[in-house]
Amino acid sequence: MQLEINNLSKTYTNGVRALQNVSFTINQGMFGLLGPNGAGKSSLMRTIATLQEADSGSIRLTGLPGEGDLDVLTQKDAVRRVLGYLPQEFGVYPRVTAEAMLDHIASLKGIANGSERKAIVQGLLQKVNLYDVRKKNLGTYSGGMKQRFGIAQALIGSPRLIIVDEPTAGLDPAERNRFHNLLAEIGENTIVILSTHIVEDVTNLCSDMAIICLGQVVATGNPADLVKEVSGKIWQKSVEKAEIDTYRQTHRIISTQLKGGKTRLHAYSDMPLAGFDPVSPDLEDVYFTKITERMEVATV
């Protein structure tokens, strides 16, 4: 099963070019989508989740057992039948309990049998640790509880295509771990797209990834491979704050980070840099390298 995105473009009515000729392929397993704020991640997610039209290009879901190939942009219903979607921002009917709402969503996902629906809802409530508050109106939920509710609804009906947009926002570390474990439980033959700006999550969870910036894909591949690509090309140096600008003019600084009162610079270079120490890169360095090719990033 594969999700093929080809030359996808979208311009909003206010002129913002959210997606420009985006193309890449997503295989089964966990796929990370990285990008700065406003990169077009959510636009892409929404388009895959059938909530948004594209101006041009195509998205195809191929190899779905029993369905054949699906055109995501036009065969929305078929896509929705295998979709689990956790939007970045969402809400709920405030005067309905979590249990009733999940049950309702389960029925909307085509689970017509009441007892099966009940088993699924109870199980998922336990998985996201909301079982004890299942009888409470959703309007009384805290931000984290609501997020967990969102996760639960996305997993109803064993979806084959799961899209989670910033899923761990608002979760405390314990809940975040719980969520990661939950993701790990999801079956092999499922596509999970994890959109995030937390590089660490991608490192930990994803076998494949893409980085997009300003509506364009700037990198795709296996995280380890991508790290390998920049291996030996990242250099670091601690400097005073006042010196940063000077370095920016002479070097390709990809990130700056405060450490013990000083600023640590990461620079990209094929050659060793005078005064800089080599550093073994991580995915974050890949990310900043790719991003800074396109835009100025001031992290200090």
Add this chain to the structure above:
Amino acid sequence: MFLEIFKFELAYRLKRPATYLYALILFLFTFLFVIYGSGPASEKTNINAPYAVSQFLIVMTIFGMLVASAIMGVPVYRDVEHNTKNYFFSFPITEKGYILGRYFGSFVVLLGIMAMGALGIVIGSLLGPVFNLADNAERFGPIRFWDYAQPFLLFVVPNMFLVGSIFFALVAFSRQVFATYAGSILLFIAYLLGSTLSQDLENKQLVNLLDPFGSYAYDTATKYWSPVEQNVLLAPLEGDLLINRIVWLSVALLVFLGTVLQFSFSNFLAVKLGKTRNKKGEAVAEIAPSLASLPTPKPVFSTGVYVRQMLGQAGLEFRSIIRDPYFIAIMLGAVLFLFLDGWFGSQQYGTPSLPTTYAMLEARNGTFFFFVLIVVIFYTGEVVHRDKVVHYDTIADALPVPDWMNYGAKLLSMTYICLVLCALVLVSGVVNQTVKGYFNYEFGLYFRDLLSMAFTQYFQYVMLAFFVHTLVNQKFVGHFATLAVYIVIWAVPQFAEFNYRLALPFSGGGVQISDLNGFGHYLSGVFAFRAYWYAFGGLLLVLALWFWNRGSDTGFKARVQLARQRIGRGSIALFALCLVAFVGMGAFIYTNVSVKNRYLSAEEQREASANFEKTYHKYANVLQPKITSAKLNVDIFPDEFKAVASGKFTIVNKGDQPIDSLHLTIPTDNFHRQLTTFLIDGKAPAKILNDTDQGYYIYRLPRTLNPGDTARMDMTVTGQYAGFANSGNNRDVVGNGTFFNVGIFPAFGYDANQELNSDKYRKKYNLPLKEWDAPAQNDPRGLRDFLFTDDANWVTFEGTISTSPDQTAILPGKLLKTWIANGPDGKPRKYFQYKLPGFSDYFFSMCSARYGVKRDTWTGPNGQTVALEVYHHPTHNRNLDRFMASMKASLSYYAKNYAPYPYPVLRVLEFPRYATFAQSFPTTVPYSEEFGWVGDFHDPNKTDYAYYVTAHEVAHQWWGHQIMPSRTRGANQISETMAEYSALMILKQRYGAGAMPKFLKYSLDGYLRGRANEDKFEANMLDNDTRAYVWYQKGSTLMYALQDYIGEDRVNQAMNDYMKAARFRQRAPFTTSLEWYGFLKAATPDSLRGWLTDNFEKLTLYDNRITKAEAKSIGNGSYSVKLYVKSATEYYDKTGKELAKGKAPVVVDIAVLTDDGKNKDGMTTKVPLYMQKRSLLPGNHVIEVTVKGKPVKAGIDPYNKLIDRVSDDNLVTVDMP
């Protein structure tokens, strides 16, 4: 600090487009009214008279409440909405500075917006004469600053301060903008409560004080102003108006100060907490099952499943609405009004009607309907936008369900809401009936009406709101747009006098339910309109489905893209089906309304009247013969809404010129009258004019009728309703309860009643102004005609009437025989033959219904017997004794005092409530279903109008049927004023003089209001020819006073003499108001002649008042009472301008009363300890009297026998040391 925030607020407001939008709307509101010449006053008042300006500004403050909620609700809400509150209050600002600055910044803008409304009147007044849209440019008076400033300061500023402070406080403390809606509704409730309570004159003062806008107090202070006064006076700041303003200004101040003092940032910022949470909630759950262990059923996607999902989703939506506290609040308000409107219902003379099921059902058309609109607009918006507003759309829209599932669910949930609204009507109605002890619940009727009429009406508004909200796709803009569409639908017909319902979206009305006739034959028309507008609604709904918002992209391009994907075979078929239905029903309705029937707009009707007058007024004085005998044959076909009437008439030339042609007029209304036979002396006369369009025909008589000549005339007329008309009740022939009269036959000659009356329109169509309708008292042409018809003099009458075998058909006269025979269509019919002995005027009712009948006999002192009959709807049997008793009392009194009753039978009968009146034909009085049959007379303090009105109608058997006035000015007073007098005497005889003041107060109020709303000029008792308030209300007040002043016997003796002189007068000149007045004058002693001339020949008002009364005990239970009174007489000209003050003494009651007593019926009556007439010169007097018993109240003219402009200041409580 205050200044900066104030300036910021002002600048912010002035930058908002909404500010200008509100100002523009208010400006247009008054501007359009003024420039189109519509306004609150009569045609004789300037459009921009200070009275009108004040009314405009007061009404504007009620609408201004909506503006105030938008302006005054948001200044602090803004910080909640944009979440700026969290840091804004960390700035170095004080709470007072913040609150006051925000408040006054917005308040100044609010006043500015309201001032635009006043400006609209000014500009409208300036441009009015230029554009002349009002058709009379001279009705624009001068523009005086104070006319605008005074009501602005007195009403606009305090009212805006009040509502502004309330809205401001509501948001400042609740932090919810919806609270302002709730607030507006509550204030509106207070206002509308007034309109419900104000139906009873006794509640006036309470209403004046309760109304937060001061509107009722202003009405009370100004209601008797004549047009001349309306043009110059401003409301005096005194009495109820003053108290009202002080009370509500204090309330406003209290709310304002309370807000300023109580407001604190910390409360404003406090987090809203739900109920305390279950502590276990956050605990880590036991071992959860693995994801893989959960069942993985194969999802089912089928139409059946989608339908079930839709029901589930609709239930969820429905529960979300009904659990909304604001919805509950609105529903409570709605139920309150439904209940109150049902409780007070329709009243006659302050007497309630029984809580019949139709009355309970009609309560929904009162204030409740506002709530329906509010619910439909706001909650359709809530439902349409709910997913988006709570951000659930991002989840819901990606679920594997078809668009129509969610769309249908939302529509369905509003269906449930409409059903809830209908259920409220049912519940409120049944509770009302039960509490009142009325157990005739007609559940079938409830369900049929609520489901077929109410539900279908409410849901069509849902369709419109759904469409607008979906297309606009922004909640608040959607509310506004929906409201705007409703207003356009409502306002266009108002301003443009446009009522062609085929072009008025979602019009189509309802059916007035009658106990006699049920829904009658009106359903087909209503259903046709419903089907038509539902087809239109279907088109809107399909469009809305195509443009239904799913997904996150709301740009136009994306919606078009989505719509293209959605337009499939199914929805196109549905669209086409609706389109075909819409066009088809449109054609069907057009055929009925404009082809089978005739539709004229208001303008076209006026034009038709003007053309008729221009074409045929030349024939106004053409001499026509008089009918002297009529033998009728009437066949009523209730199921076909058809009647066939044929008559053999004798016509005589009673004039002094030969007659060679007959002029006939046949109304061109939707009863489709056809003259199928017309023979003179057995020969068909030649038709020389055949104007079917205007209904005027001229025939040449086969032989000229010389003065005194007689001819035989045969006519057959068929009248039938065809299909349904645009509007109007088509009530002449109905399934059960047919009532029409001899007017089904063509009338002779030009009918001046068809002429336009209004000066305004007469000018517009270049017709000469019409001062009088009737000719002067010495006009020979007027004197030779009867007042009520110029087609006949006294006639002999007999007739046969037939109807369906299950109905009783009634003509005036004694029933000779009945039989059953087959009719022209071969079906059995029931025939009734009647004959009237002696003579009568040519005025015969033709009625048929399934009647129950109650019979009795009256026997006169001389042994004369009269059969009494009450024909009624079988279930309307509660008040039959009242009708019967009143007939008996009336016959006795009138036969004793006036003249014998000339017929052997007297009957009252009931007809459906499509019209609300009672009318007296010889021997027979048809009486509307609304008028007495369902009256609730159990409270003895409520006027027994069944008794009263019956006495009035029976009196017409003398006044109007035995004394027949001539067609001259003032003649109406002879029949109507005398009938009123007679009924008052019957009422007094029954309930005692002490019970009369309450009743007389309605007459006085009616007269004073009538003259205030006069469109032409006021006429005196001897000349008045068209003004009902003179012949009923003024007449009854004067005649009651006259009998009180000179004695009942003396009045009756005079009227007995008059009867002897004029009863059944056979030859012209027939009697006039002057002859009648001559008898009254002769009976009046010299000492009261001044009063008689002042009141009958002139226009005179009195201003009697008492300022103080003191009593001191003089032992033996006696008291000496000192009264400080003032008396004044004012003469007015016919336009209502004061001419002079009277100088002559006035004879007036001086009275000391003790506590109210009760008469034998339990009715509260006044109990005088002292009541004597004094002759007082104008001016102040101190009068001292001695009474036995405890004086409680004292006064001058305490029963309001004289026409007193201010009737409330005639009695004061006696001060006791």
